[in-house]
Amino acid sequence: MxxxxxxxxxxxxxxxxxxxxxxxxxxxxxxxxxxxxxxxxxxxxxxxxxxxxxxxxxxxxxxxxxxxxxxxxxxxxxxxxxxxxxxxxxxxxxxxxxxxxxxxxxxxxxxxxxxxxxxxxxxxxxxxxxxxxxxxxxDDYLTYKIIYQMGLVKSYLGYYHEAIEHFKESISYFEAKTKGDYHPNALYNAQKGYLNSLHQLAVCYKNTQDYKKADSIINIGLHISSKSTDFSLEKAYFLKCKGISEFNHKNYNASRNFLLQALPVLNKNEDFYWSSVSDFYIGKNYLSLGKEDFAIKQFEKVDSIFQKRKFIVPELLENYHFLIKYYQKKKNVEKELEYSKKLLKADSIFSKDFNYLSARIHKDYDKQILEESKTKLEARNKLNIGTIILLVSVLILLAILAWRFYNNAQSIKLKYHELEKKLQQQTKPVLPSYENITNYGKSVLSEDIFMDLQNKLKEFEATGNFKENGLTIDQLATTFRTNKSYLSQYINDVKGMNFSKYLSTLRINYITKLMYENPQYLRLKIQGLANECGISSRQNFSDLFLEINNIRPTDFIKQRRKELEEGKISGSAGS
The missing domain is CATH 1.25.40.10 (Tetratricopeptide repeat domain)
Incomplete structure (x- = not known):
């Protein structure tokens, strides 16, 4: 068979x-x-x-x-x-x-x-x-694609004025490429880039409350995107923007109609970012038209997107405010508690990436909760002695914690400024001559070997090859065509440390300088910073950063961000 x-x-x-x-x-x-x-x-x-x-x-x-x-x-x-x-x-x-x-x-x-x-x-x-x-x-097309993408991230992070400049640049480039004797694919890509840049610019203007400019761009985008079925998604973006604009102008029925036109296309393309925003504004329209029950259904729909995707944008926090207030009014304690917990969950997701968003939640909602609690207490007009003792104890505990926090903040600030001073005063180190090394060093290294290693290490530091992950002294010695003993002795004599400490110092100094001079690196996670300088372990990076700079990387990032936001910088760093 x-x-x-x-x-x-x-x-x-x-x-x-x-x-x-x-x-x-x-x-x-x-x-x-x-x-x-x-x-x-x-x-x-x-x-x-x-x-x-x-x-x-x-x-x-x-x-x-x-x-x-x-x-x-x-x-x-x-x-x-x-x-x-x-x-x-x-x-x-x-x-x-x-x-x-x-x-x-x-x-x-x-x-x-x-x-x-x-x-x-x-x-x-x-x-x-x-x-x-x-x-x-x-490749200009590549450059402006990167400019556009960086603008997207900045817009989401809330740096709207910086994002506006990115989108203006990309608009200027892509618009010029939408006309002329180009390949059909190139024309299509340019038109798509132009429309998407217009959309994001309109979003930024809306968030900076420059509604006049936003409306003008929305109308241009709708006119262009309506000319071809190839840009149905881009048209949906502008319909969504038009709907939000009409809401801001208090044209609630018109707003809802525009948003309902946009939603099917957004859902088909699984763009849950703008789908959730559109559903939220439909709810706000219903609320403004006195149709509260319809509005709550929309707000619960927005919540369902958040629960499924674990994603929410800043303006949708108000969604939970509406839900909590509604169920407070209905005296549905279970639902009120459910949405209060979901608000805290949204807060925790934000606080991982955006400290200022977390602070905003506490400012907008905690203040309101405290005021409502005060009203209830005044209405009852009685507090038992146990409650008073508990409140006093809590206040004392908060005062102690606040004092410790203040002292810690001052210590971090001092350490940050010491490191900042070191970064600003950095000069090229003066390398010792062969005559100045130890007698033992001279017994191991000839002057020719010494000078050869000096030149090779100088190039090694200048090119940034120290960032190679997993680099060992044996590998570097092989690259330099020398032996491990010579290289180790040179580093010990000239750098005053062993190879491991030397490599760690180069890497930490490199990433510290990047974080200080380029705010983009302040938005990376600790693992991302570690990868950038060639350190594989997040914990190892944090320990080395503290050992070399006398400050934790998270504290350095917070202090640097604070100074950038307050404008207290020397002017060396750009965005």
């Missing part, structure tokens, strides 16, 4: 290799033409992409491998798989010397974090890497 199946086995094997040979002889353009017209997230394209990647791997064509992985991120319907393909593209790009290509794939990964995960910290980290690789780029 087994022998009868053998011919069929060879027959299928023959067919397989025949097809493989056919596909291997096709050009990359031919292979790509089989799937590139399909819609985004269409998994049927992946079969063709696999053939494309197989050809690129056989031919060891790194550029085409990257293109294949980029295509896979576009057509894969699963967001986790998209990230894996992006990581594969990054790994291949690092093997090339093409900085523009590397910048492009980091930008791709940042966009995935932004659009599919709403993970702004991770998105920002990838955008910063993309920016670093694009510094000398001649």
């Amino acid at each position: 087994f022998s009868k199946k053998i011919p069929f086995y060879f027959f299928y094997l023959f067919l397989f290799f025949s097809f493989e040979k056919i596909y291997s002889q096709q050009s990359y353009e031919d292979l790509r033409s089989r799937y590139e017209a399909k819609n985004e997230n269409d998994s049927t394209a992946l079969k063709g992409i696999n053939l494309y990647l197989q050809k690129a791997k056989r031919e060891n064509n790194l550029t085409e491998q990257i293109q294949g992985y980029r295509d896979a991120t576009f057509f894969s319907p699963d967001k986790g798989t998209k990230l894996k393909y992006a990581d594969s593209a990054i790994a291949i790009a690092k093997k090339t010397d093409n900085k523009e290509l590397t910048s492009t794939v980091y930008l791709l990964k940042g966009s995935l974090y932004y659009f599919y995960y709403k993970n702004y910290q991770s998105a920002l980290a990838e955008y910063l890497k993309a920016y670093q690789y694009s510094k000398d780029s001649k």
